[in-house]
Amino acid sequence: MNLLNELTLKLAECQVQGHTFNCLPIKGEQEVLRVEVSGLEELPIFMTVTESQILCISYLFTKEEIHQERENELNQYLLELNLPMPLSSFAVVDGYYVIFGSLATVSKFDSIVQELITLASNSTDTLQALEEFIK
Amino acid sequence: MNIITKLLTAIRGGAREIGEAVVDTQSLRIFEQEIHDSKANLAEAKQGLTEIVAKKMAAERQLKEVQEQIAENENYAIKALEKNDETLALEIATKIASLESKAETQKIDLATYEKNADLLKSQIQEAEKIIADHERELAIVKTRNSVHQATKSVTQTITANESSIGSARESLERIKQKQQAEEDKLQAGVALKKEMEGDSLEQKLKASGIKQEKHSAEAVLARLKSK
Incomplete structure (x- = not known):
């Protein structure tokens, strides 16, 4: 059984810090697991397992969704926010502003769950904090 | 490179x-x-x-x-x-x-x-x-x-x-609505708690006779007698 399948089964049964996890596998060239953390469902997390890492990404908004004239200002803020924000980082992928965290493939299940909760919380907080930049 | x-x-x-x-x-x-x-x-x-x-x-x-x-x-x-x-x-x-x-x-x-x-x-x-x-x-x-x-x-x-x-805007609105609902629930809880605390005080006051029942039989009789 691959790691992603194993995680899906374990996540479906666990409850941590009052959160449960709703998982939906997405088939494709690269298998992806869509995870909704209960209480923070608005911004689901997309999980990918590669040779070197477990990558968790939450999609915040597209470039088109922000006020164009404030793009530079937003980018500057995100760079400055990157370091103080615990465990998650910002990136731009295919026109999407994302927030992500990565773990070693040998990570314990507890660490992965912690990452999911932290990432979902960080992305929800970030989206609210950056509301003024969104159209 | x-x-x-x-x-x-x-x-x-x-x-x-x-x-x-x-x-x-x-x-x-x-x-x-x-x-x-x-x-x-x-x-x-x-x-x-x-x-x-x-x-x-x-x-x-x-x-x-x-x-x-x-x-x-x-x-x-x-x-x-x-x-x-x-x-x-x-x-x-x-x-x-x-x-x-x-x-x-x-x-x-x-x-x-x-x-x-x-x-x-x-x-x-x-x-x-x-x-x-x-x-x-x-x-x-x-x-x-x-x-x-x-x-x-x-x-x-x-x-x-x-x-x-x-869209990000929709997500934001949903987050806000949920947070508002949670806030409302919290407020409702506080209000309910206050009400219940108020109720129990009222009962204590009545029991000790400090506060009279407005519509008690005694009050009605007293009112009739005074007519």
């Missing part, structure tokens, strides 16, 4: 398939093969180094033995000279001369071993650095590729099923 510079150039050029733009799948395989071969060569070089170091140690031991023999024979020669035995002294001197020539050859061998060992060591260091660099580059390219593929799968899902993520 280092791998990060290559990636940046590809991004600047607007390459969608950045991993592919830097190294195509075929060259990726060749690259992996090169790393594999380098590792095999490295293992061979390390084996070679072990052998040379062993030979060097043996040569050092042999040289020491010969030098000890020279010292020993020099003692014998001096003693023979003291006894005025010229013939014996000459015989010993001949042996010393041959030992000295042997030591000379051994010193040359030893220097060669040392030189080879140093050369191999620096080659091994260089190879290890190259392999580490290549593996890091390969990891970056592979990560970029799988992230790209994963993103492709995700965005396809998002576009196929609009409600899957929705």
